[in-house]
Amino acid sequence: MGNRTQLMDEMNRLRHDLLLMGTRVEESLRKAAEAMRTQDVELAREVKADDELVNALQLKIEDQAAMLIATQQPVARDLRELVAVFKATDNLERSGDHAVHLAKAVIKLAGEPPFRHIERLERMANSGCEMVRGAVGAFLARDAEEARRIAALDDEIDHEHKAVVDEALGFMRDHPEQIERANRIIKTAGFLERLGDHMTNLCEAVVYMVEGSHVELNE
Amino acid sequence: MTANSTTTRENPQGLDLAPEAPTLRTESLDAVKNDASDAPALDVRGLDIRYADGFHAVKGLAMSFPKRSVTAIIGPSGCGKSTALRAFNRMNELIPGTTTGGEVLFRGVNIYAPGVDPVQVRRWIGMVFQKPNPFPKTIYENIAWGARINGFQGDMDELVESSLVQVALWDEVKDKLKKSAYALSGGQQQRLCIARAIAVRPEIILMDEPTSALDPISTSKIEDLLDELKKRYTIIIVTHNMQQAGRVSDSTAFLLHGELVEYAPTKDLFFNPRDERTESYISGRFG
Numbered sequence: 001m002g003n004r005t006q007l008m009d010e011m012n013r014l015r016h017d018l019l020l021m022g023t024r025v026e027e028s029l030r031k032a033a034e035a036m037r038t039q040d041v042e043l044a045r046e047v048k049a050d051d052e053l054v055n056a057l058q059l060k061i062e063d064q065a066a067m068l069i070a071t072q073q074p075v076a077r078d079l080r081e082l083v084a085v086f087k088a089t090d091n092l093e094r095s096g097d098h099a100v101h102l103a104k105a106v107i108k109l110a111g112e113p114p115f116r117h118i119e120r121l122e123r124m125a126n127s128g129c130e131m132v133r134g135a136v137g138a139f140l141a142r143d144a145e146e147a148r149r150i151a152a153l154d155d156e157i158d159h160e161h162k163a164v165v166d167e168a169l170g171f172m173r174d175h176p177e178q179i180e181r182a183n184r185i186i187k188t189a190g191f192l193e194r195l196g197d198h199m200t201n202l203c204e205a206v207v208y209m210v211e212g213s214h215v216e217l218n219e
Numbered sequence: 220m221t222a223n224s225t226t227t228r229e230n231p232q233g234l235d236l237a238p239e240a241p242t243l244r245t246e247s248l249d250a251v252k253n254d255a256s257d258a259p260a261l262d263v264r265g266l267d268i269r270y271a272d273g274f275h276a277v278k279g280l281a282m283s284f285p286k287r288s289v290t291a292i293i294g295p296s297g298c299g300k301s302t303a304l305r306a307f308n309r310m311n312e313l314i315p316g317t318t319t320g321g322e323v324l325f326r327g328v329n330i331y332a333p334g335v336d337p338v339q340v341r342r343w344i345g346m347v348f349q350k351p352n353p354f355p356k357t358i359y360e361n362i363a364w365g366a367r368i369n370g371f372q373g374d375m376d377e378l379v380e381s382s383l384v385q386v387a388l389w390d391e392v393k394d395k396l397k398k399s400a401y402a403l404s405g406g407q408q409q410r411l412c413i414a415r416a417i418a419v420r421p422e423i424i425l426m427d428e429p430t431s432a433l434d435p436i437s438t439s440k441i442e443d444l445l446d447e448l449k450k451r452y453t454i455i456i457v458t459h460n461m462q463q464a465g466r467v468s469d470s471t472a473f474l475l476h477g478e479l480v481e482y483a484p485t486k487d488l489f490f491n492p493r494d495e496r497t498e499s500y501i502s503g504r505f506g
Contacts, residue, residue: 004503073462075489075501212491 007072011081014064015140018088021057022136024050025092026129028099029195033125035106036118047103054096058089077209084209088139091198091205095132098198101191105184117164117171117185124160124192127153131199138206147206150199151217157196164189259283260423260453261307261344262324268302268477271316276302278477279321284423284470289445289454291468291485293461295500299477300457304425307455308344309337325423342369345416349428351408353400353415358383358392361400361411362418369419382414385451386444406437410444417452424448426456430463442467461501465489473497 028047035043065085068074074082102125109115134150137143168182168189175182200218207215266280277299284290292300302311309330311317322329330340353361362379371378379396383389388410392403400411409429416424430438445454445467458464464471465485472482473494481488481497492498499505 007503075461075465076492076498078502079490 004072004078007068007074007078010064010068010072011078014061014068014082014085017057017061017064018085018092019136019140021054021061021089021092022132024054024057025096025099026132028054028096029102029125029129029132032099032102032106033122033129035103036125037122039106039110041107041110044103044106048100051096051100054093058093061089062086080209080212084139084205087205087208088136088202091202092132092136095128095195095198098128098191098195102188105188108184109181112181115181115185117167117189120160120164120167121185121189121192124157124164124189124196127157127160128192128195128199131157131196135199135202135206138203139209142206142210144207144210147203147210148217151203154196154200154218157193161189161193258286258327260286260325261455263303263307263321264324265321266303266306266323267320268299268306268311269318270314276477277306280474280477280479282472282479282482284453284455286453287449287451288469289449289456289467291464291471292455292457292474293459293464293471293500294474295505296459298474300474301427303474304427304455304457305346307423307425308341308346310341310346312337342419343421344423344425345419345421347409347412347416347424347426347429350432351405351412353403353408353411356400357397358400358403358411359396361415365415366418371419378418382418383411385417385448386410386414387440387447388414404437406433406440409433409437409441413441413444413448417448421452423453423455426454428458429456431459438463461489473500475500 028050031043031050032047034040035047062085065082069079069082072078102121131150131153134153135147138147138150165186168186172179172182204215204217207213207217262283264281266277267275268277269275280299280303292304294300305311306319307323311319319331323331325340325343328335330337330344354364356364359379362382363375366375366378380389380393383392388407391407392411395402400408403411409432413424413429430441433441442463445456448454449469456464456468468485470482471485471488473480473488473492473496475496481492481494483493488497489501492501
């Protein structure tokens, strides 16, 4: 036996693709937030198109990871990383979907007067971007402490989520004729809140990969 | 052929490991099977083995083997795993100049204590080797011979059949028991050797790379067999094949340079080893 060069090369390729996938999801979320702020429907449409690449990357990474399990018989740290890769791609893919949901809301709300809760949604999206970047970074650095720090950012998203919902409900009471529009804001905030949960899951996968134990972060 | 035991130990149970009592013990397998005590099947303490050229093959090995389970010993070539295994039934004494220190306790008796007969030790603690080594005799005689010289006086046909059934070979050979064992395939020969080992009703079966000379299907049959055999016997297997250790064993010990690096439940050792050297070895980064 040598240094498992083939396995290491393939794992590096996998990590590279995971970084690419994370970057794409972060970009999509950033674009969707920008589209929301500027009411740019064209930019929002780009987010929908970009999601196909994220989905394709998920399948590519998972096929590659399955192939490595089948052919290289990884154990211990290598095996835990491959198991964590499946968790990571799953949660990144769902996060990409939530970026699309935000983009769709932008398209649906286009032409309507700017909504005052937009700033909170934007802050949620920005925190989401930070979580995506940080969680993928912690994965690649095999840094469990960093993963715990990133997972804690979910509190900020949850806080904004609660505030958006409270405000939107109040808006509904004051403007019953705008219930549908306020409801869309609540749903969109819910998607961003879920995105934070998915990135928390990814951080838990990092801890599992590094330490070999299952943890609940940010309960 | 020196076996230098550092400790003498009384024989508190009057176990018939002495040369003057060569008859096969009639203690039934069920009694062993129903032995509920959680004392280990084998307790190794400070085992130290040197070869004639001074090579220190095993250094202070201390570990105990739980009853009716499969323990795998893994490690790179030259790590001392086969040497240690052979010490568990005094096989190293067949290698001139080998010295053995420490204790190997079987039912509380140090098998290296003065007055203990190595032949009797091997009756209780059998060995299956890397290459199938049936006797140049019939299939039937391969089973019957060992039992007969151990004084077995029961129904030999029944013993042959039950031994072959236990290794899942009976259906394949029942119509050719009088044929030479050499007519069998390698995998069948190895199962015959296991049947031969269990025919004298040992408590512990040592296996030294038992499938390394076999094809995948025969290997799979032996591995399935281990799962059955561990219900009655304690099995200690040395293997180079880490996937095999992962598949068949309950506990795994990793030896390096004659020392025990890590000994843990197999699922823990292969999933989250505590020692960096274990991690490197099992993930194929050295060895």
